[in-house]
Amino acid sequence: MNDKALANGEPNVIFLEDELNGRFGTAAVRVICPITDPFVRHHGALGSFVRVYAREAPDIPALMAASAALPGIAAVLDAAAAAERFELPRDREADFVVLGDENTAIGASRSEHDLSGLAGHRLRSHGGLGEQRVPFIVSRRLTPEYQRIAATGRLRNFDIFDFVLNGVE
DSSP: OEEOBOTTSOBOEEEHHHHHHHHHOTTSEEEEOSOOOSOHHHHTTOBSEEEEEESSOOOHHHHHHHHHTSTTEEEEEEHHHHHHHTTOOGGGOOSEEEEEOTTOEEESOGGGOOGGGGTTOOOEEOOSGGGOOOOOOOSSOBOHHHHHHHHTTOOOTTHHHHHHHHSBO
């Protein structure tokens, strides 16, 4: 998790649905935040990855360009690029995805995010490119085959299960 607060402690959030609907029309898009659980003490149901569905704004390239122009946005990917990059099923992906930089969280609409649960704590969250690198440690030596896999640097957090079950001596 990274700090997603401004120097004064206020949450550093882009409410993307509000931004895009304000520019392209009231019902232009719907933004879905994957982090929407009730444990809001630190992340306020905000993260650095959102899915954007065009509703009444058919110009997806214009929506993507407007999103990319916002300060704090690290990447904007169309559905095909997002599915390939993050190993997601293409048929379940939004029209495009938006990722915040390591210090910016993205929400849908201000009215959908109650940040009072932060109760004076700085906003911290995850989900963006700045939080992808997560080390894992095993207490036994890896087999030569798994040492080669680890050396590629292409490990994901869920690979830990394979490594501890199948890759230790």
